[in-house]
Amino acid sequence: MYDTVVIGGGPIGSYVALRLAEKGHRTLVLERKSRSGEAVCCTGIISRECASAFAIEDKVILRQVNSASLFSPSGNRLSLWRAEPQACILDRVAFEISMAERAQGAGAEYHFNSLVKDITTGSDRARVTVLSGGKGVEIQTRAVVIASGFASGLCSRLGLGRFGDFTVGAQAEVKTTGTNEVEVYFGDIAPGFFAWLVPTTPPMARVGLMMRKSPGLYLRKWLTLLAAQGEIASAEVELCYGGIPIKPLPRTYGERLVVVGDAAGQVKPTNGGGIYYGLLSADIAAETLHQALEDNDLSAKRLGRYERGWKKKLGRELKVGYWARKLFERLNDRQIDRIFKIIEAGGIDQALLKAEDLSFDWHSRTILRLLRYQVVARAMHIIKLPFGSGRIDL
Numbered sequence: 001m002y003d004t005v006v007i008g009g010g011p012i013g014s015y016v017a018l019r020l021a022e023k024g025h026r027t028l029v030l031e032r033k034s035r036s037g038e039a040v041c042c043t044g045i046i047s048r049e050c051a052s053a054f055a056i057e058d059k060v061i062l063r064q065v066n067s068a069s070l071f072s073p074s075g076n077r078l079s080l081w082r083a084e085p086q087a088c089i090l091d092r093v094a095f096e097i098s099m100a101e102r103a104q105g106a107g108a109e110y111h112f113n114s115l116v117k118d119i120t121t122g123s124d125r126a127r128v129t130v131l132s133g134g135k136g137v138e139i140q141t142r143a144v145v146i147a148s149g150f151a152s153g154l155c156s157r158l159g160l161g162r163f164g165d166f167t168v169g170a171q172a173e174v175k176t177t178g179t180n181e182v183e184v185y186f187g188d189i190a191p192g193f194f195a196w197l198v199p200t201t202p203p204m205a206r207v208g209l210m211m212r213k214s215p216g217l218y219l220r221k222w223l224t225l226l227a228a229q230g231e232i233a234s235a236e237v238e239l240c241y242g243g244i245p246i247k248p249l250p251r252t253y254g255e256r257l258v259v260v261g262d263a264a265g266q267v268k269p270t271n272g273g274g275i276y277y278g279l280l281s282a283d284i285a286a287e288t289l290h291q292a293l294e295d296n297d298l299s300a301k302r303l304g305r306y307e308r309g310w311k312k313k314l315g316r317e318l319k320v321g322y323w324a325r326k327l328f329e330r331l332n333d334r335q336i337d338r339i340f341k342i343i344e345a346g347g348i349d350q351a352l353l354k355a356e357d358l359s360f361d362w363h364s365r366t367i368l369r370l371l372r373y374q375v376v377a378r379a380m381h382i383i384k385l386p387f388g389s390g391r392i393d394l
């Protein structure tokens, strides 16, 4: 019998497997794809903070960035710049392979082409039903980690509920004619959300957007425009899509099981980034499981410590970020333009940069500080924040 079966060999599943295998637990990763890094749809931007906290290997980092330009609907530009690199752009496929290799190096087993269909939990073990090579197989384990990303219906079938909210991202790899910094666009390119152009290895870039409906349609329109403006070589490129949870699952643990990463909805609601928050939560999941396996107490009550732990770390960020996201969705182009002008004219961007509040990962402080500027809050028609101070419960 395994100590832990991890469902999903994406970056977060592999990281939990790595941490558990390092502690000596017999760990198996079940992955429905035929190999690591197959069919990944992700821009792969993470902060320097994330890269160093999780020892992301240099060989999977395509480039580092220390600046970004934000464009308002009418083309006003806010340039954010710092002397030191703030973020890394990953070779996302190599990153996933590297995480799986690290886990395997620590002793975790991987079974590919293994689609998990069902999980049942009993008093002394969990049973995982896997479809592999056309056959149903049952695997027994003391504990289960669900790290199956956005699409899996396993969590709702186990009574853990569904994501409170989600969007969809669409992306394409394009050949550019010289873009050298991260660009983010607001307005009718991606109404209510935003679009991005992220250079990778010259002359290539990742162009994408996230939206609630028809992201493919909007991305095609934008690609056509970029091609017509001569910014990319061709609009005839393949698109990939991925669901992005922006409000977490109501419950991320149960008898003998925990849920991590995108499967749990541990994603920044502001921009859909899930790698760092997923890895931070994976650390908490692995530590909670390690202790629970040692004490042979895998009850839901004991594993509830995991949820309390990750909410303590990320709960406020997710709550404030989601509130800001919903507020932003209500703004029209005119209001967004006005906010850009106010920020620029008042030097607010520079003040935020100087105050070190502008963090790639921790957005709540920036959001709250920004709204403390009455002139910004008024432009957004906010008179009173729903949370001025004190605790914010998820």
Ligand SMILES: Cc1cc2nc3c(=O)[nH]c(=O)nc-3n(C[C@H](O)[C@H](O)[C@H](O)COP(=O)(O)OP(=O)(O)OC[C@H]3O[C@@H](n4cnc5c(N)ncnc54)[C@H](O)[C@@H]3O)c2cc1C
Pocket: 007, 008, 009, 010, 011, 012, 013, 030, 031, 032, 033, 041, 042, 043, 044, 045, 046, 114, 115, 116, 117, 147, 148, 149, 150, 151, 152, 154, 168, 169, 170, 171, 208, 241, 242, 243, 244, 260, 261, 262, 263, 267, 272, 273, 274, 275, 276, 278
């Ligand atoms: C267009 C787009 C751009 C993005 N850009 C960024 C970015 O720049 N930065 C960032 O931090 N985040 C970004 N994200 C989010 C990021 O991709 C995810 O947060 C991250 O991949 C989550 O990792 P994960 O391991 O939880 O899930 P996944 O990467 O989705 O991995 C889940 C794995 O589980 C497997 N699986 C699913 N169901 C089963 C099953 N039943 N049985 C067996 N295996 C199963 C899947 O095949 C998959 O390999 C982006 C997302 C999209 C859609």
